[in-house]
Amino acid sequence: MSKRSGAALRAVYRKLHRAFGPQGWWPGQTPFEVAIGAILTQNTAWTNVERAITRIKSARSLSPAALDRLPLARLQEMIRPAGYFRVKAHRLKNFLVFLKKRGGLAALKKLALAPCRQALLSVNGIGPETADSILLYALGKPVFVIDAYTKRIFSRHGLARADADYDELQRFFMDHLPRRADFFNEYHALIVRLGKEYCRKTRPRCAQCPLYE
DNA sequence: CCCCAGGCGTCCA
DNA sequence: TGGACGCATGGG
Numbered sequence A: 001m002s003k004r005s006g007a008a009l010r011a012v013y014r015k016l017h018r019a020f021g022p023q024g025w026w027p028g029q030t031p032f033e034v035a036i037g038a039i040l041t042q043n044t045a046w047t048n049v050e051r052a053i054t055r056i057k058s059a060r061s062l063s064p065a066a067l068d069r070l071p072l073a074r075l076q077e078m079i080r081p082a083g084y085f086r087v088k089a090h091r092l093k094n095f096l097v098f099l100k101k102r103g104g105l106a107a108l109k110k111l112a113l114a115p116c117r118q119a120l121l122s123v124n125g126i127g128p129e130t131a132d133s134i135l136l137y138a139l140g141k142p143v144f145v146i147d148a149y150t151k152r153i154f155s156r157h158g159l160a161r162a163d164a165d166y167d168e169l170q171r172f173f174m175d176h177l178p179r180r181a182d183f184f185n186e187y188h189a190l191i192v193r194l195g196k197e198y199c200r201k202t203r204p205r206c207a208q209c210p211l212y213e
Numbered sequence B: 001c002c003c004c005a006g007g008c009g010t011c012c013a
Numbered sequence C: 001t002g003g004a005c006g007c008a009t010g011g012g
Helices: A002-020 A031-040 A046-058 A064-069 A072-078 A085-102 A104-109 A113-121 A128-138 A148-156 A166-176 A181-198
Strands: none
Touching: A002 A166, A002 A181, A031 A046, A031 A085, A031 A104, A031 A128, A046 A072, A064 A085, A072 A085, A085 A104, A085 A113, A104 A113, A113 A128, A128 A166, A128 A181, A148 A166, A148 A181
């Protein structure tokens, strides 16, 4: 069962990679930008996050110090296009306080995976997916990111239980795949690509999914 | 008009 | 421990 699951997961990866090629994730130039994007994209279309990040950049505020100096109300207006802007402004501020206390992302990166994850999860507004996105795409840690697309795709294709929670699903991937950051990076990016194009909730193009090939 | 998007915290049984 | 609910903008 363990071996077969691993083979199935690797087969899915091969199909996705053949269909879409390398995705070059995360869309963001610095670890800090990646982390900010990870918070802003919570339950939100990425195009809206891009608008918000563009506005932050235009204001020359895309750094921990500059964002920290920004009054809450100004931050809210800046990230308004990303939705949930009041909630997310607080979450960004919480993250900035955390970063300052921890000595920045570079210091955080020196920690081992488990304590680093635990630290991120202690921030109010950073849950498992956001923490894992930061760990993988900002800090280069070998952790598998689970998101709504992952659950939907793998349960629709009968490869995972529909009622599996986050940690269960993550263990499923991490116990059956080689734990390499660049591999997890590409795999998750491909899942999102597939999800956006072929695995929406309402199944517009479900039948043309490249996984059926 | 409707549904949807790369979640999370809070509240309550 | 887990389900309901609020949070909000922009696109289809």
